[in-house]
Amino acid sequence: xxxxxxxxxDKSLLPKYETQGSAGMDLHADIKETITIKPGQRMLVxxxxxxxxxxxxxxxxxxxxxLAVKYGIGLVNGIGTIDSDxxxxxxxxxxxxxxxxxxxxxxxRIAQLVICKYEQISWEEVDVLEKxxxxxxxxxxxxxxxx
Numbered sequence: 001x002x003x004x005x006x007x008x009x010d011k012s013l014l015p016k017y018e019t020q021g022s023a024g025m026d027l028h029a030d031i032k033e034t035i036t037i038k039p040g041q042r043m044l045v046x047x048x049x050x051x052x053x054x055x056x057x058x059x060x061x062x063x064x065x066x067l068a069v070k071y072g073i074g075l076v077n078g079i080g081t082i083d084s085d086x087x088x089x090x091x092x093x094x095x096x097x098x099x100x101x102x103x104x105x106x107x108x109r110i111a112q113l114v115i116c117k118y119e120q121i122s123w124e125e126v127d128v129l130e131k132x133x134x135x136x137x138x139x140x141x142x143x144x145x146x147x
Contacts, residue, residue: 006052013030015027024112026064027061028047029110030049030106031046034106036103037095041096045094045104046091048089050088053115056119057084058081058082059082059113072099073097077093080093
């Protein structure tokens with residue numbers, strides 16, 4: 001298990017796993033008063049935390065499934081990446097894909113933080129790639145039925 005350094009002013013904003021099998025920790029809104037995201041609007045919401053990740057780890061900011069299914073709240077960029085050399089405050093770029101105003105109260109859980117390993121690579125330029133059964137088949141090339 002890694003120990004990750006975290007800087008925060010308010011201990012109630014400390015991300016934590018909600019269940020023993022959780023992959024993500026909830027991120028909370030570090031705001032002083034309720035804010036509203038209108039349908040179609042984007043908003044950068046502060047979390048009040050900064051972290052120090054070791055090289056080889058990244059933090060992924062992900063949408064909360066409950067907010068997505070109930071209210072249409074997601075992340076503008078799908079998944080946000082916090083690099084190991086970033087030391088600023090983590091902020092969550094939310095979007096309201098729903099049809100109603102969405103209200104965020106102070107300390108509401110607004111996203112999840114998942115810590116992942118990564119590898120940095122180097123490129124090897126070639127003229128030909130190894131052939132596979134799939135080849136260049138992409139987007140929907142296998143169809144939708146099990147036949």
